Amino acid sequence: MQHPETLTAELLAIVSVAKSARVQCQNPGCGHGVYAAVHVVDEGGRILVLGSKCYRTRYGHAAQERPSLAGSSWGSGQPLSEEDRRLLQSNSTKLIAQFRQRLERETEIAHQRQQRRQRHRPALDAVKPMERPASGFAAAPPPPRKPWPWQHASNTSVAVLRGPDGQCWVRVQHRDGSQKLAPWPVHEGWDEALPPSCGVADLELGAYAVPDIVAALRWLQAHGFSAPQVSRWPEVLKILPEIS
Numbered sequence: 001m002q003h004p005e006t007l008t009a010e011l012l013a014i015v016s017v018a019k020s021a022r023v024q025c026q027n028p029g030c031g032h033g034v035y036a037a038v039h040v041v042d043e044g045g046r047i048l049v050l051g052s053k054c055y056r057t058r059y060g061h062a063a064q065e066r067p068s069l070a071g072s073s074w075g076s077g078q079p080l081s082e083e084d085r086r087l088l089q090s091n092s093t094k095l096i097a098q099f100r101q102r103l104e105r106e107t108e109i110a111h112q113r114q115q116r117r118q119r120h121r122p123a124l125d126a127v128k129p130m131e132r133p134a135s136g137f138a139a140a141p142p143p144p145r146k147p148w149p150w151q152h153a154s155n156t157s158v159a160v161l162r163g164p165d166g167q168c169w170v171r172v173q174h175r176d177g178s179q180k181l182a183p184w185p186v187h188e189g190w191d192e193a194l195p196p197s198c199g200v201a202d203l204e205l206g207a208y209a210v211p212d213i214v215a216a217l218r219w220l221q222a223h224g225f226s227a228p229q230v231s232r233w234p235e236v237l238k239i240l241p242e243i244s
C-alpha cells in the first residue's frame, strides 16, 4: 500500500444511510460496515467509499474538510434517498455524476437569482454614496439595542458562528424556548442561505426556526463557519466589533 501522504484524492461527498443499510468501507484491510458519515472519494479516477476514520488515516494531512460536490441539501452528511442509496452500492460513479449535475443546476439557479438581483440594483447604485441616506442602502443596519425582540428574557446567551466572508449566524433562544439562527448582518437572500436540513426561514422573526440546533451548527461548520462563540448580547459586539 502507498504511504497515505502520497495518495491524492478528492473528497466528493459525505453521505449517511440507515445502520441496517450500512455499506462496506473500501479501505484495504478494513471492510467495516459504515453508515453515519460515509466518505465518497475519487482516488485517481476510482470511486472509493470509506468510513470517516479510514478517510482520515488514508489521506492524512491531505484530507479535506469540505466535500467538493456537496450542495444545499446533500453531500455534507445528509441521509441518502432510497434511490441514491441503491446507486451508492450498485453504481457509485453514476451517483457521483448525479451529484455533479445537481450541483451544476443549483449553481446555475443561484447565478440566475444573482443576476435578477443585479437587475434590480442599478437604481440604488446610481445614487452617489454621499447622497445616500445616513442609514445607507448597502451597509448593514446599525445594531439596535435589542436586535431580537423575541429573544428569551432570561437566557440571553447567544452563539456566533463566523463565515469565511464575514457573514455570521447567531444562535438565539426564542422566548418560547426554541432555538433560532439569525443572520448577522441581515443580508438580502438570508432566507435562502441555509438548506432545509438546517431549518425553515421565519420571515416575521428574521431568523431560521431550527428543530435540531446541533445538526444545524454542524452543517455550518462543515461549510466553513467557525465554531460557535458563546456570549451575551451586547458583549458579542465587543468580541466581534467588526460585525456591527
Ligand SMILES: [Zn+2]
Residues within 6 Å of the ligand: 025, 026, 027, 030, 031, 032, 050, 051, 053, 054
Ligand atoms: Zn474503514
